[in-house]
Amino acid sequence: MSAVQEDAVIVTRALGIPYLWIDALCILQGDATDWDLESSLMHKIYGNAYRLHFDSTQWASRAWTFQEATLSRRMILFAQSGLYFSCGAGLVWEYGGVLEEPLNSSVHGIVQDTSAADMYRNWNQKIATQFSGRQAIYLADSLLALSGTAQIFATALDDEYVAGLWKGDLLAGLFWKMKDSLRSSFAELLQSLDDPCIGPSWSWVVRPAGGSAVGKVRGFGPGRCNLYPARSSAVLRMQYDTLKAQTVPSGMDKYGKISGATLLIKTRVYPLALGWHHLPDDDDDCDGKRLSDTGNSYLERPGDNKVAFSYHLDFFLNPDVNDPYQSWKQDLTLVLLGRINYESSESEDELGETPCRLIVHQAKRNNSEYCRVGTFGPSTSEASSGTVFDLDMDFCYNWESRSLKVI
Structure with a gap:
């Protein structure tokens, strides 16, 4: 002893x-x-x-x-x-x-006499942000280390837990973003996601941050946007035909380690090979020639108009000697999940409604499967000219409808 x-x-x-x-x-x-x-x-x-x-x-x-x-x-x-x-x-x-x-924060205090909406918010804001960033000898143990907390929430919510997220709050839960870029290149991110024994790409719990640390969650929200702003209320509505998450436990604890997980989506998609351009910020010191892990971009639409959106990627866009032209940009796909608007606490007027999506890429081990590599949402940059508009829902309704399997 x-x-x-x-x-x-x-x-x-x-x-x-x-x-x-x-x-x-x-x-x-x-x-x-x-x-x-x-x-x-x-x-x-x-x-x-x-x-x-x-x-x-x-x-x-x-x-x-x-x-x-x-x-x-x-x-x-x-x-x-x-x-x-x-x-x-x-x-x-x-x-x-x-x-x-x-x-x-006491888990018992968080769930006691609390509405389901507030419990989901507390899970995202308090549990996810406080647990993330911690060290695990084995990254695959991360889900086990959160199992007891998840069990208490599951009982209080009467909901099904799926690898750090909740089926009853799946739309909001998928829009997590990390405090820092997770890997030095896109290729290394895909390599880290190629182990199916750790967990799915759409779960923040199993995202590595170098070594054996869980990536630090900065917040929740599509692109650069905050889903829980201090003085306004975000209203997030579903915009998909199918969104189903499923996990397969590897042992007797259904809240612990998993042997497999899938996210099935049927919705409208947009291949970024059709055109993705960087929209420089006022403080951009690279003249818009190089992307960062978070920023604003625009898509081109008929009539020589541009529609702007913000993005947040799960990796940092460092120069890659093996891919100097960053060819992966042509293989990314926008996956429509919802539409978001904000209601100001000082006004009853809604402040506009814009689409929000995941950004996915084909998985390395199977070209029919995809990995989550980022999110995008409303633009946070003022239009620089009269030809740049905010991305709206009307533009998305003409996109192709497809079924995807995200692992």
């Missing part, structure tokens, strides 16, 4: 707590069956426990410790600066400091 574990035993006895859970001792290490069983019960263990935490920067950055903080109703933290007690009401320091906000 390590010195930290011995200290935990001493403190537990001093507090009069009859049981102590240490995962290194309570789970049979190296036994996949026992690991699968015990990991699916973490929400019950943490949800009814006191959490004794010995301060460490590694603890706060690991994927597996996320649930220890969010599922525990109360925690005692031992740090170099002193002793802390945290619960749903706030954080208390032994020397008298009191913070109204708790150390971490």
